[in-house]
Amino acid sequence: DVVMTQSPLSLPVTLGQSASISCRSSQSLVHSDGSTYLHWFQQRPGQSPRRLIYRVSDRDPGVPDRFSGSGSGTDFTLKISRVEAEDAGVYYCVQGTHWPRTFGQGTKVEIK
């Protein structure tokens, strides 16, 4: 199975500052069709997960442009610019290239 490793696991961030979360995979996430199926989810307290970023860097509808994704191969990053209070929660990366699908452990973002 592909192991997804996120860091840090806890991230205190000051309002208005930027935050970055790393996600590394144990194998390349480039699919045979040429796409890289690495996605980012946000889970606010008490809510179900919401996809923010798909295929590394594409934002889902309604996602603020403060959220951006980058990376390739096995190394990926989610960046949150100008953090707002509503960004508090746990962020997960997930790979959709290989079976079984696997999630990172989650990164808890706390707003200071």
Next chain:
Amino acid sequence: EVQLLESGGDLVQPGGSLRLSCAASQFTFSNYAMAWVRQAPGKGLEWISTISTDIRDTYYADFVKGRFTVSRDNSKNTLSLQMNSLRAEDTAVYYCAKGWQMESWGQGTLVTVSS
């Protein structure tokens, strides 16, 4: 807006069975693969299973193979998960999700396995 409504969660004894359902609306259900993902209390997300649009292809996590069965009824816009031989470690909120890449999720249904 896509709507996914899970149901069927309950308290069940170890070794028991349960069937979860996910009612889909506001999109053409038969055009999308569907998935189940779970989250144990205070823990992270764990993919369980995905089923193709035509039911020909199903995929499972190793920890549920032989115990859980995913199915769908495209005429009723419903996804199901039959869970047998339940264990305490299956206690979790179970979510259904739309698409191969899990683009939209429901609110989840809680399954508690305990004596």
